[in-house]
Amino acid sequence: MDVLNALGWVKFSIIYENNNGLIRVQELLKEHRYRITLRQLPRTEDYRPMLKDAKKAGVTHVVLDVERPNIFKVLKQAQQIGMLTSYHNYFVTSLDLHTVDLEDFRHGGTNITALRVVDPENAMVQRVIQDWVFGQTRYGRNANSPTAPTLMNNNITFLETEVALMYDAVQLFAKALHDLHRSRHIDLTRLECDGDATWVHGNSLINYMKWVEINGLTGLIKFDTEGFRRDVTLEIVEMTKDGLVRVGRWDPTNGANYTRTYQEVQQGIVESLQNKTLIISTILADPYTMLRETSERMTGNDRYEGFCVDLIHEIALVLGFNYTLKLASDGKHGKYHENTDKWDGMIGELLDQKADLAIGDLTITYEREQVVDFTMPWMNLGISILYRKPTRKPPNLFSFLSPLSLDVWLYMATAYLGVSLLLFVLARLSPYEWSVSAVLRPDDSNKTNTENQFSLHNSLWFTMGSLLQQGTDQQPKAVSTRIVAGIWWFFTLIMISSYTANLAAFLTVERMESPIEGAEDLAQQTKIKYGCLYGGSTWTFFSTSKMPTYQRMFNFMESQRPSVYSKSNEMGVERVLRGDGMYAYLMESSSIEYITERHCDLTQVGGLLDSKSYGIALPPGSPYRTLINSAVLKLQEMGRLHILKRRWWKEKRGGGRCEDDESKSSSKANELGLSNVGGVFVVLLAGMGLASVVAVCEFVWKSRKLATEEHASVWAEMGKEIRFALACSDSNKPVRKKSLDHENGPSYLSMNTYGSTFTASQYSFASKDPLS
Ligand code: ASP
Secondary structure: OHHHHHHOOOEEEEEEOOHHHHHHOHHHHHOOOOEEEEEEOOOOOOOHHHHHHHHHOOOOEEEEEOOHHHHHHHHHHHHHOOOOOOOOEEEEOOOOHHHOOOHHHOOOOOEEEEEEOOOOOOHHHHHHHHHHHHHHHHHOOOOOOOOOOEEOOOOOEEOOHHHHHHHHHHHHHHHHHHHHHHHOOOOOOOOOOOOOOOOOOHHHHHHHHHHOOEEEOOEEEOEOOOOOEOOOOEEEEEEEOOEEEEEEEEEOOOEEEEOOOHHHHHHHHHHHHOOOEEEEEEOOEOOOEEEOOOOOOOOHHHHEEOHHHHHHHHHHHHHOOEEEEEEOOOOOOOOEEOOOOEEOHHHHHHHOOOOOEEOOOOEOOHHHHHHOEEOOOOEEEOEEEEEEOOEEOOOOOOHHHOOEOHHHHHHHHHHHHHHHHHHHHHHHHOHHHEEEEEEEOOOOOOEEEEEEOOOHHHHHHHHHHHHOOOOOOOOOOOHHHHHHHHHHHHHHHHHHHHHHHHHHHHHHOOOEEOOOOOHHHHHOOOOOEEEEEOOOHHHHHHHHOOOHHHHHHHHHHHHOOOOOOEOOHHHHHHHHHHHOOOEEEEEEHHHHHHHHHHOOOEEEEOOOOOOEEEOOEEOOOOOOHHHHHHHHHHHHHOOHHHHHHHHHHHHOOOOOOOHHHHHHHHOOOOOEOHHHHHHHHHHHHHHHHHHHHHHHHHHHHHHHHHHHHHOOOHHHHHHHHHHHHHOOOOOEEEOOHHHOOHHHOOOOEEEEEOOEEEEEOOOOOOOOOOOO
């Protein structure tokens, strides 16, 4: 049990011969941690059916409890049916494995572990064997007697454990008797077996035997008070190319202790890989494994090329093994079938021991990891959607609106109305916007009025004119209104230039339109069909997903007749190409990348639905996993994987064809949002605020002046002026003589003759002749 724990065994089969064996392994059976299957050797000499059965059940770890003479037979028959490969591990309970001829099993790479109590290299053991053999030849004893040392094919003689124990027992007995004899005189009496008389020295002899400590063939011999042997040490031996070698020790206090280092173990595996030919299972899938395009007739590994073929070649160069590529008979990745309790595809080949390694676009999944071993991932990817490229959008009749977003258009309209209104109000408030006008009437009743050019109508027209980069007749005169106008012009300058620049981009770029943007869009409609490779990891992802969207997608795919699934990715791609936008294919992103490099009218839609990787699969418990892991890491760090990817994706077999297309379509024009032009609105608002403040100052200043001149209160004057300004009815107001003062800024007299107006610079002008 200690050794099994040190080896890390949890799941194994115990093959036993008789009930004694079962008693020997009972402690193992009591341990709940272990998952044990029991198999008894049949009474016949043919163990093959039983072994075949074990092989079929996927047994790779075996505790073999059979009598010494049968060990060879069992191992030989296991070898014949392929149960003695480098993926199999045996622990032999017999202490006599070293006396069995293991020559035939040395090179298979099988891990055979056992314990022994007799160290054949021990000098004492060697001497005893030599004496024995010499004695036999000299005295002509029967060499075939059951206690004779075992002579192996290689002329090395081993002592069976029982023989050594008997030898030690006799030695011990002799020593005890000798010691007893030295301490007292032993007289011999004749005793009857069925008589009552006992030998008086019997008890003393037993006590002497318990006291004595001698070095025997089976190590140090000593006993506890009960008479059980104490401090036995066992050697842990393991099968290598050079036969059984000691790899550790077991003793009752420390348990199993391996003396070899991890490096030594790895070195042993590297050596076992050298010049070995591994069978590599793969499937045809572009660009991982493809049939070589050549006019010559190719054989062997030369028939194939691709990313995985190059990858395994590089790994083989690093580790120094040979390999034979072999296509999985059903061309599948690997799916578990409940009804047959079997795996198909490459995973099935590994489990059936038809291959030592599986490489291809084989995704590492939880379910597969339960039955086989995966190496480090060599490529990362995720599920995505392969679909037709978006089609050109027909130009919109109102595409001139596109350069600005709707909210910017709305803000502009609001700004236009707001600025016009503010201009109107400020112009009325500001006294400098009022100019003298003489209304000439035919009946000679001419009147002198002051007039404000910024009526509401004119204000709207003024701002409109400047927005569209045209001029109007009105020109502001007061500082406040000029600030409004200036800021508005600045605003229009920026807005119109931004609009013009973006319009140019919009008119030159083609707008693309795709009915689906991602998996959500697919799930929400039924018009466009979609499917994936049947039985692969993509299918498993949808079939086991707990996300409502993916569950809905899976139910849709399952319900479709004819089926939306495909047997290979190639067929799926074909279907998208023929589908004219009515079929989308769920595929792994690395394969999509390869396809979109070559089929320029196809593209990846949306992001990745999950994240996973491809790895190399090995049979469970494969000793080569660590080595292949290191090789993959090494290639990754050397940049070889990157180079291989570029070679097979971009360069070979028509790669890089769609690059120009990609760069063209990537230049996109977007409408300008508020975030792009918001600052101009801020400037406009600030300008409007400033203008309002200035207008109020102007207004107060003028009211105060008028109040002084007319000896009225400032507040009364202001009230009067405000009332008029706010009575929006008229843009004319009667001239208040004193207010028309040159010092107060330029004043203009406008003359209105039935609708036509002229202006003069003098207020005193009041001629009847309109032309003067
Ligand atoms: N790479 C996948 C697999 O290993 C195949 C797929 O579903 O696209 O099963």
